[in-house]
Amino acid sequence: MRLIAAVGCVPEAFPMLRIFMFPSTKIGSFTLPGCIHDLAVVRIRAKSTVKAATAVTAGVAVTIQNRSDHSESIDSADLDDGVSSGLVRLDVSIVDPGNVEVCQDAVVVLDNARNAALFSRGAKILKPKQMLTVNFFVTYECTNAQPLDRRDPDRGDYEHVATVYHEVLDGNPDDHAADDSCPHDPLPGNLDSNPPPRGVRDNGCGNRKPDRTLGAVVQTDVIR
Numbered sequence: 001m002r003l004i005a006a007v008g009c010v011p012e013a014f015p016m017l018r019i020f021m022f023p024s025t026k027i028g029s030f031t032l033p034g035c036i037h038d039l040a041v042v043r044i045r046a047k048s049t050v051k052a053a054t055a056v057t058a059g060v061a062v063t064i065q066n067r068s069d070h071s072e073s074i075d076s077a078d079l080d081d082g083v084s085s086g087l088v089r090l091d092v093s094i095v096d097p098g099n100v101e102v103c104q105d106a107v108v109v110l111d112n113a114r115n116a117a118l119f120s121r122g123a124k125i126l127k128p129k130q131m132l133t134v135n136f137f138v139t140y141e142c143t144n145a146q147p148l149d150r151r152d153p154d155r156g157d158y159e160h161v162a163t164v165y166h167e168v169l170d171g172n173p174d175d176h177a178a179d180d181s182c183p184h185d186p187l188p189g190n191l192d193s194n195p196p197p198r199g200v201r202d203n204g205c206g207n208r209k210p211d212r213t214l215g216a217v218v219q220t221d222v223i224r
Contacts, residue, residue, distance in 0.1 A: 020122040021223065037172045038067035038194040040165045040179035041088075042205055044218045045139070045161050049148060051177040051223050053139040055104075057222070059111060062162040063133045066126040066174070067194040076125060077118040078168050079134060086133040087168045095159045095219065096142070103157050103222065111135035114200040115200040156219025182206055185215040197221050 043063040050056045064087075066072050078084030092106035112163040118124050126132055142157055149155055163181040166174040174180055176194060178187060183206025193199040204214030 007217045036067075036069040036175055036194055036196070037170075038174060038176045038192075039072070039145075039166045040065045040067050040192065040202070041162050041164050041182035041184075042088045042175075042179075044162050044182050044203075044206065045219075046158050046218055046220055047171075048076060048219070049221045050140055050222050052140070052145070053224060054143075055138050055139050056222070057139045060090060060092075060136045060138050061133050061162060062136065062182070063131050064088060064092060064164045065131045065200070067179075067192055067200060068128060069195045071128065071161055072126045074118075074132065074169065076116065077145075079110060080168070082134065082136060083108050086110075089163050089165065089167055090136050090138075091161045092138050092158050093161075095217075096157045100144065101142040101146060101157055101222065102144040102165050103140070106141075106158055107139040111137050111175055129200055138220075140220060141220050145222045145224040148221065148223045149197065154216070156223045157222045158185050160218040160220070179205070183217055185216050186213055 040061060042065045043061075045061040047058050050058050060211070074087065078087045080087055083091075090108050092108050094103045094105065096103050117134065124132065138158075140158055145157075159180060164174075165180075166172060174194070177191060178184065179202060184204060187202040187206035190201055190203050191199055192202040206214050206218055207216040208214060208217045
């Protein structure tokens with residue numbers, strides 16, 4: 001019989017109630033008063049430029065943070081396909097104005113080899129404030145790619161948006177949607193009150209804006 005740890009929705013102040021052992025399958029969170037369900041996307045790492053005459057594939061990394069008041073149990077199956085389903089989903093869209101560079105739809109897949117390392121010992125137990133990085137492969141293709149022009153503020157060809165879906169873990173929706181996607185602006189006061197009692201800093205997510213704050217789009221420019 002294979003046993004795995006399942007994490008109930010119990011605040012970290014009560015560790016003896018938090019971990020239970022069940023056979024075979026993951027047990028979802030228990031609904032107890034005071035439980036906060038909050039995951040946030042805190043970073044997207046994508047190449048600002050890729051050079052290619054044809055299609056080119058590059059890695060993109062999305063980092064999430066557990067801002068719940070309890071540990072979250074994440075299985076490899078929770079990642080699903082990472083595009084239309086799964087805990088963390090990456091959308092990559094064409095933003096080339098007028099499609100002058102004749103860009104094709106991006107192809108997004110999970111980097112299964114790198115992600116497998118996250119679950120080498122079974123389910124990943126993510127404690128409050130801990131982070132987890134999910135890796136993707138993105139294939140970009142612009143058949144009329146232009147040379148790099150740093151003077152062009154709109155030179156990006158593709159835009160990345162990452163979103164985390166807490167309900168994939170246990171059916172409970174996220175209690176705080178303001179930080180579920182990246183890019184997002186800094187939260188008021190640069191602070192997320194979750195997890196209590198002190199919360200965590202939230203300076204926004206994405207590239208830097210002209211005023212140096214985070215929250216700008218994350219783009220990749222295909223050049224020749």
